[in-house]
Each structure stands twice: as C-alpha cells, then as structure tokens.
Amino acid sequence: xxxxxxxxxxxxxxxxxxxxxxxxxxxxxxxxxxxxxxxxxxxxxxxxxxxxxxxxxxxxxxxxxxxxxxxxxxxxxxxxxxxxxxxxxxxxxxxxxxxxxxxxxxxxxxxxxxxxxxxxxxxxxxxxxxxxxxxxxxxxxxxxxxxxxxxxxxxxxxxxxxxxxxxxxxxxxxxxxxxxxxxxxxxxxxxxxxxxxxxxxxxxxxxxxxxxxxxxxxxxxxxxxxxxxxxxxxxxxxxxxxxxxxxxxxxxxxxxxxxxxxxxxxxxxxxxxxxxxxxxxxxxxxxxxxxxxxxxxxxxxxxxxxxxxxxxxxxxxxxxxxxxxxxxxxxxxxxxxxxxxxxxxxxxxxxxxxxxxxxxxxxxxxxxxxxxxxxxxxxxxxxxxxxxxxxxxxxxxxxxxxxxxxxxxxxxxxxxxxxxxxxxxxxxxxxxxxxxxxxxxxxxxxxxxxxxxxxxxxxxxxxxxxxxxxxxxxxxxxxxxxxxxxxxxxxxxxxxxxxxxxxxxxxxxxxxxxxxxxxxxxxxxxxxxxxxxxxxxxxxxxxxxxxxxxxxxxxxxxxxxxxxxxxxxxxxxxxxxxxxxxxxxxxxxxxxxxxxxxxxxxxxxxxxxxxxxxxxxxxxxx
Amino acid sequence: xxxxxxxxxxxxxxxxxxxxxxxxxxxxxxxxxxxxxxxxxxxxxxxxxxxxxxxxxxxxxxxxxxxxxxxxxxxxxxxxxxxxxxxxxxxxxxxxxxxxxxxxxxxxxxxxxxxxxxxxxxxxxxxxxxxxxxxxxxxxxxxxxxxxxxxxxxxxxxxxxxxxxxxxxxxxxxxxxxxxxxxxxxxxxxxxxxxxxxxxxxxxxxxxxxxxxxxxxxxxxxxx
Numbered sequence: 001x002x003x004x005x006x007x008x009x010x011x012x013x014x015x016x017x018x019x020x021x022x023x024x025x026x027x028x029x030x031x032x033x034x035x036x037x038x039x040x041x042x043x044x045x046x047x048x049x050x051x052x053x054x055x056x057x058x059x060x061x062x063x064x065x066x067x068x069x070x071x072x073x074x075x076x077x078x079x080x081x082x083x084x085x086x087x088x089x090x091x092x093x094x095x096x097x098x099x100x101x102x103x104x105x106x107x108x109x110x111x112x113x114x115x116x117x118x119x120x121x122x123x124x125x126x127x128x129x130x131x132x133x134x135x136x137x138x139x140x141x142x143x144x145x146x147x148x149x150x151x152x153x154x155x156x157x158x159x160x161x162x163x164x165x166x167x168x169x170x171x172x173x174x175x176x177x178x179x180x181x182x183x184x185x186x187x188x189x190x191x192x193x194x195x196x197x198x199x200x201x202x203x204x205x206x207x208x209x210x211x212x213x214x215x216x217x218x219x220x221x222x223x224x225x226x227x228x229x230x231x232x233x234x235x236x237x238x239x240x241x242x243x244x245x246x247x248x249x250x251x252x253x254x255x256x257x258x259x260x261x262x263x264x265x266x267x268x269x270x271x272x273x274x275x276x277x278x279x280x281x282x283x284x285x286x287x288x289x290x291x292x293x294x295x296x297x298x299x300x301x302x303x304x305x306x307x308x309x310x311x312x313x314x315x316x317x318x319x320x321x322x323x324x325x326x327x328x329x330x331x332x333x334x335x336x337x338x339x340x341x342x343x344x345x346x347x348x349x350x351x352x353x354x355x356x357x358x359x360x361x362x363x364x365x366x367x368x369x370x371x372x373x374x375x376x377x378x379x380x381x382x383x384x385x386x387x388x389x390x391x392x393x394x395x396x397x398x399x400x401x402x403x404x405x406x407x408x409x410x411x412x413x414x415x416x417x418x419x420x421x422x423x424x425x426x427x428x429x430x431x432x433x434x435x436x437x438x439x440x441x442x443x444x445x446x447x448x449x450x451x452x453x454x455x456x457x458x459x460x461x462x463x464x465x466x467x468x469x470x471x472x473x474x475x476x477x478x479x480x481x482x483x484x485x486x487x488x489x490x491x492x493x494x495x496x497x498x499x500x501x502x503x504x505x506x507x508x509x510x511x512x513x514x515x516x517x518x519x520x521x522x523x524x525x526x527x528x529x530x531x532x533x534x535x536x537x538x539x540x541x542x543x544x545x546x547x548x549x550x551x552x553x554x555x556x557x558x559x560x561x562x563x564x565x566x567x568x569x570x571x572x573x574x575x576x577x578x579x580x581x582x583x584x585x586x587x588x589x590x591x592x593x594x595x596x597x598x599x600x601x602x603x604x605x606x607x608x609x610x611x612x613x614x615x616x617x618x619x620x621x622x
Numbered sequence: 623x624x625x626x627x628x629x630x631x632x633x634x635x636x637x638x639x640x641x642x643x644x645x646x647x648x649x650x651x652x653x654x655x656x657x658x659x660x661x662x663x664x665x666x667x668x669x670x671x672x673x674x675x676x677x678x679x680x681x682x683x684x685x686x687x688x689x690x691x692x693x694x695x696x697x698x699x700x701x702x703x704x705x706x707x708x709x710x711x712x713x714x715x716x717x718x719x720x721x722x723x724x725x726x727x728x729x730x731x732x733x734x735x736x737x738x739x740x741x742x743x744x745x746x747x748x749x750x751x752x753x754x755x756x757x758x759x760x761x762x763x764x765x766x767x768x769x770x771x772x773x774x775x776x777x778x779x780x781x782x783x784x785x786x787x788x789x790x791x792x793x794x795x796x797x798x799x800x801x802x803x804x805x806x807x808x809x810x811x812x813x814x815x816x817x818x819x820x821x822x823x824x825x826x827x828x829x830x831x832x833x834x835x836x837x838x839x840x841x842x843x844x845x846x
Binding site (some may be wrong): 460506508 | 736757790
C-alpha cells in the first residue's frame with residue numbers, strides 16, 4: 001500500500017514537473033507596445049544578378065530551401081509624427097549575424113560579419129538610432145544577414161520605436177537568453193570543480209568523475225549559446241556545440257548506471273566508440289554535411305541513448321520505489337520536452353524565434369544529482385563516524401569477552417591441573433603415609449613390638465610426609481633448592497647416626513624446574529637411598545653429589561655413595577623377590593621420571609647414580 | 623656457679639604442642655618458661671608490662687595473627703629473640719614472620735632436645751635459614767627493589783656477601799661449609815644471617831611506610 005503510494009506520488013511529481021516545464025513558454029519574447037513591427041521585406045541573395053523577392057518576417061531560409069549564407073533585406077516603413085525621444089531598432093532573434101543600416105547610414109551590427117562570423121544564436125540585438133537619422137515619412141531599413149551555415153540564415157521581425165519602449169522587452173529577452181544561461185554556466189562550472197575535487201579525493205567512487213564530466217560538458221555546451229565573439233572557425237565552433245551536447249547525452253547513461261552501482265563495461269565501450277567515431281567524422285565532413293549529420297544522426301542517436309537511460313531509471317524507480325531513482329527521473333523529465341522542442345526547432349518544424357530551451361533542461365537534474373551525491377557523502381561520513389564509535393565499543397566489548405573466555409579457560413585448566421594433582425597427592429598419601437601409619441597401628445595392636453622399631457617406622461613416615469610437602473611447596477620446584485632442602489632435612493638423621501655427610505650440589509644459579517610429581521619421585525629415590533645407607537650399610541661416611549653430566553650438559557647426575565658393607569647381589573638382581581621393596585620402588589620411580597638408575601655395590605660400599613634429563617624433567621611418561 | 627636462666631614465653635594454641643614445648647624447655651637447665659598463652663589478646667596485654675628473653679610464637683592464633691604479637695614485641699623489646707613456631711612446608715609464613723621481626727623459627731615436630739638447642743643457638747646469635755627460605759629471601763629482595771621515595775637507609779638492600787651466604791644456603795650447605803667456601807669465619811656467617819633478618823624486617827617496615835605514604839595516609843610518610 002505504502003509502495004503504491006510512493007509510486008503514485010512519484011507519478012504526480014512527474015506530471016507536475018512536465019506542467020512546470022511547460023511554463024517555459026513565458027520566457028519567449030513579448031512584443032512591446034507602442035512600437036512599429038516590421039514584417040514585410042524584399043530579400044536579395046548575395047551575388048551577382050540576384051532578383052529581389054518579397055519575404056515575410058520572421059524569415060527562415062530553411063523554409064524556402066535557400067542554400068545561400070548571405071543576403072540583404074530591405075524594409076520600407078513610414079513614420080507620421082516623429083517626436084524627440086531616442087529611437088531604437090530591436091531584432092529579437094537572428095542567425096547568425098546582421099549588420100543594420102537606416103536610410104543608408106549603418107546603425108550597428110551583432111559582431112563580426114567576416115569569418116568567423118559572430119554567433120548570435122540566442123542573443124537579441126538592439127541598436128540605438130543616432131539622432132536625426134530617422135525621418136518623418138518614408139524610411140528604408142537595410143539588414144545584411146550572414147549565416148555561418150549555408151541555407152540556415154534567420155531573421156526575426158524587426159521592431160522600431162522609442163528606446164524607452166523597446167528597452168524593457170530587450171532586457172527581459174536578454175536576461176532569459178543570455179544572463180540566465182551565463183549564470184547557469186558558471187554554476188555548472190563551480191559544480192564541476194567541486195565534484196572533480198570529490199572525485200580526486202575518492203577515486204574508488206568513479207561515478208563522481210563521470211558526473212563531473214557530465215556537468216562540464218553541459219557547461220561547455222551552454223557556453224556556445226551565449227558566447228558571441230568566437231575565436232575559432234564557425235565550423236569548429238558549431239562542431240564543438242554539437243559534440244558537447246551529444247557527449248552529455250552519451251555520458252548520462254554511464255553516470256546513471258554507476259550511480260546505481262552498476263557497471264556495464266561493454267555498453268560503456270560502445271558509448272565510447274560512438275563518442276569518438278561520430279564527432280571525428282563530423283569534424284572531417286564539409287560544413288553542410290556536418291550539420292545534416294548533427295541534426296539527423298548525432299543528436300537523435302545521442303538523445304535516444306540518453307533518454308533510454310532515463311527510461312531505465314524510470315522503470316527502476318517504478319519497480320524498486322527507490323527515492324533516489326524517482327528524484328532523478330522526475331528531475332530528468334525536464335530534459336525530454338526541451339530536447340524534443342529544440343530538435344524540432346533545429347529541423348525547422350517549430351519556429352526559430354522560439355529559441356532553445358535545452359540549456360535549462362538539465363539544470364534541475366544536475367542540481368538533484370549534486371544534492372544526492374553530497375547527501376550520500378554526508379550520510380557515509382555520518383555512518384563512518386557512527387561506525388567508529390560502535391567499533392571502539394565493539395572492540396572493548398570483544399576484548400572483555402576474550403579476556404573473560406581466556407580467564408575461563410585458564411580456570412578450567414587450573415581446575416583440571418588441580419584435580420590431577422589432588423588425585424596424585426591423594427594416591428600418594430594413601431599408598432605411602434596412610435599405609436605406613438596403618439602398618440604401625442597394626443604392629444601396636446598386635447602387642448608384640450619394640451619401641452625402637454615403631455619409632456623408626458613413624459620417623460620414616462614423617463620424613464616421607466616432609467618430602468611430599470617439600471615437593472609441593474618448594475618455590476617453583478627449583479631443583480637446587482629441592483636438593484638443599486633434602487640435605488637440610490637429612491641433617492638430624494645423619495647427626496643422630498653419627499654419619500659424616502659430604503655434600504656437593506649444583507651451582508646456586510642453576511635453573512632447573514621440576515613438576516611436583518617429578519620432584520617427589522626424585523626426593524623419594526634419594527630418601528630411600530639415604531635410609532638404606534643409614535640403616536643397612538653400617539657406614540661412617542656418605543657422599544651425596546649433584547653435578548651436571550660432563551658428557552651431556554643437559555643431564556644432571558645425582559650420586560649417593562657410602563662406605564658401608566654393600567647390598568647383597570641377589571637383591572640387586574631381582575629386587576622384587578626379597579623383602580626389599582625399596583629397591584624395586586626406586587627403579588619404578590626412576591622410570592617414571594625418565595631417569596637412568598644405576599646401583600653399584602661392593603663390600604666396600606654402595607654407589608647409586610641417577611641420571612636425569614635436565615632440560616625436560618617435567619613430563620614423566622605415565 | 624650456675625649459668626643464669628633464660629626466660630621463654632610460649633604462645634601456641636595447640637594444647638598438646640604447648641604442653642610439650644613447656645615441658646621440654648623447663649627440663650633444660652638454662653631455660654625456663656616465663657609465660658604461656660593460647661591467645662593473642664592475652665599475650666599482648668602481658669607483654670605490655672613484661673618481657674622475656676625468647677618468645678616462641680605460633681602464627682595462627684584463635685583471636686588473631688601471631689605476626690601482630692611479633693611486631694609488637696620487636697618494637698617494644700628490640701633485644702628480644704623471637705621464634706616462629708611453624709609446621710614444615712610453611713616457609714611463606716615464616717618469611718612473613720621474619721619480616722614482622724622474628725629472628726628464628728622452630729618446627730613443631732622438632733624433637734625435644736633440638737627444641738632447646740634451637741633456642742640456645744638463637745640466643746648465641748645463630749638464626750636458622752632453610753634453603754627454601756634463603757631462596758625466597760633472594761627472590762623477594764630481587765623482585766622488590768628499594769622504593770625510591772624512601773630514604774636509602776630505611777630500606778637496605780642485601781650486600782654482595784649476604785647474597786652469597788644466602789646462595790650457599792640455598793644449595794643446602796651448612797654454615798660452616800658456607801664459611802669455608804667464602805673463606806670467612808663461622809661467626810661472620812652468623813652475623814650476616816642476623817643482619818639479613820634485620821634488613822628484611824626493616825625493609826618490610828620501610829615498604830609499609832612507603833605504601834602508606836603512597837596511599838596518602840596522612841603523617842606516616844612525612845618527616846614532621
């Protein structure tokens with residue numbers, strides 16, 4: 001419903017536009033009152049032996065198939081009572097130029113009568129009659145007419161009367177035909193400049209450049225309507241006038257299409273070839289042929305294409321109900337009747353003295369175009385601003401989201417790691433500490449026990465618990481500190497047993513970090529080795545050393561050596577068979593942390609070597 | 623003539639441990655318990671007008687933090703030796719206690735004779751430092767450079783020698799081994815450790831003042 005409304009409004013607008021366009025007739029020449037209108041003349045073609053013929057003014061040479069470009073009009077008129085006021089002669093329209101003489105005295109001309117002949121296509125001509133030249137009674141007015149195009153001369157009716165009576169009509173006519181068109185030309189040139197700057201600033205928007213070209217062509221064509229004194233030959237000037245208007249009609253479809261974000265390369269190439277070939281042809285053709293070609297081929301073709309493009313936009317406007325298209329077609333409608341009107345004038349169907357309207361036709365279209373382009377620019381600037389605002393909002397929002405997601409991931413990972421660690425610690429506590437305490441408890445319950453044995457067992461359990469805590473709480477599980485703590489904890493036990501300890505550790509600045517699980521395995525292996533030495537080896541000296549493997553700097557070599565009685569060979573070979581679960585545990589733990597365990601025992605002592613990969617100790621194979 | 627007895631205060635909320643510590647200490651001929659309590663408030667009140675040679679203080683008391691009592695006693699009685707009663711693996715809290723003014727620490731699980739030995743060691747000027755604590759001290763001083771707003775003397779950094787002593791202790795060396803390695807006397811090592819303790823305490827106080835002045839607490843940061 002609302003779409004139909006839109007279309008109806010658009011159609012109404014079009015009708016209004018046509019109605020307004022029709023009002024252009026009011027700018028035609030208005031005959032002043034109180035003056036003499038001369039419309040009967042005898043015409044003599046230039047050249048020898050030409051016979052004078054009677055003509056009625058306005059006289060268009062096209063109407064009587066006169067092939068000449070030079071002729072003389074002679075008008076006789078009489079004035080009964082001459083007053084003292086200043087008199088003038090007014091000719092609203094000529095083609096191309098006239099020289100006027102009254103009673104044998106020249107009163108003026110419309111510019112150069114020699115090639116290039118002044119081009120008074122639109123310009124009304126008024127000559128003030130020198131005092132005393134006009135006489136009471138009979139007067140003879142001689143008008144020499146020169147046309148830049150042979151066979152296309154035109155002389156309007158001639159008005160003679162007081163200057164005061166003629167001047168308003170002349171001024172009005174001059175305003176509509178020259179001043180207004182001149183202003184439009186300047187306006188279009190400024191528009192061209194602005195749009196061209198925009199096009200330079202936004203080279204990606206080609207429609208700006210095309211539009212600038214269109215406005216420039218229109219301005220150039222307009223200029224040919226009001227510039228009288230030309231500097232090039234009439235031929236080139238006329239060619240320029242034809243070509244600029246035709247080019248405009250050919251550029252218009254490109255502008256419209258690109259304006260609708262459509263690019264038709266093949267069509268554009270076709271238009272380009274037309275725009276080059278036909279004007280070139282016109283330029284080389286002799287003068288009459290050029291004019292014929294412009295009137296009967298160039299203009300009709302170019303305007304058909306331009307009008308067709310407008311029709312396409314009109315169809316689009318109807319289909320899509322798009323406001324921009326509707327505005328463009330409505331404003332473009334001005335061109336159609338004016339172009340048709342002017343085409344009919346050129347072809348002498350309509351009277352020449354009507355004058356051309358086309359120069360007004362595109363003004364509304366171009367103005368609407370400019371407004372839409374500027375509006376688009378403002379809109380996109382606003383959108384960009386809004387987008388920028390939203391973007392910074394978006395970015396900070398996204399940053400927060402990502403941070404939150406990362407925090408969640410980190411928490412999940414931490415939770416997972418924590419639950420893994422919790423499971424490991426629980427398992428450790430259950431297998432180690434709890435089992436040991438339970439075993440002590442059952443020994444106590446049995447009633448048969450020795451206090452020293454229970455004490456030893458409990459001490460063992462506490463030591464194991466300490467190892468667990470050290471493996472967990474040590475700052476960053478630094479290997480050096482871990483070993484330091486081991487020695488620190490071992491001191492009381494060794495002192496009590498009266499065993500001398502030779503302690504060699506890694507340099508303090510060694511940076512090797514272990515996972516808690518790895519640390520605990522390592523500490524338990526060392527604890528087991530130390531306890532074995534203290535309890536079973538019957539030794540007096542123990543040496544514990546931690547060094548970098550001289551052959552492989554990425555390995556740490558940990559040694560526990562005693563000077564005791566050694567371990568029985570069968571225990572070493574098959575540790576699982578004996579009561580010594582300790583040895584088997586050590587091997588298992590060494591495996592868990594990818595370390596090589598080597599136990600070498602003689603009757604003069606035992607040496608345990610543990611080789612740890614020091615670069616990556618943190619991932620024991622499971 | 624018998625050696626003079628040193629008085630000890632035992633502040634510990636675990637009845638069994640307190641009882642054992644009191645028993646162990648009283649048995650020793652050079653030591654005697656002068657005050658014992660399970661509560662911070664009670665202890666603060668007592669120390670308002672009384673003093674001992676050695677304070678044994680647990681950190682987690684039912685009505686407050688032991689470090690508050692440590693800081694109070696350190697301010698009141700600069701000569702007092704203060705030991706944190708700690709469980710093993712609680713080095714972070716021990717370090718905090720040292721920063722509050724403690725000069726040593728004692729593990730709750732220590733055997734009876736070692737309890738007294740540790741106290742006497744401390745009285746003789748030997749503060750203990752475990753490898754973990756040594757490493758924590760190094761890290762703390764490194765990662766926490768002296769705030770420029772505080773007068774240099776207020777927040778001392780560790781000397782090169784002191785750092786070397788700590789590095790030796792990190793690897794598990796005994797004081798004697800550290801002394802041998804650095805070619806200094808055992809007593810000098812003890813002096814260094816004592817001074818490390820003091821510097822930590824002073825540093826933490828300086829830091830607190832610095833923080834307070836940064837937070838704009840009036841008067842604290844001013845010299846007036």
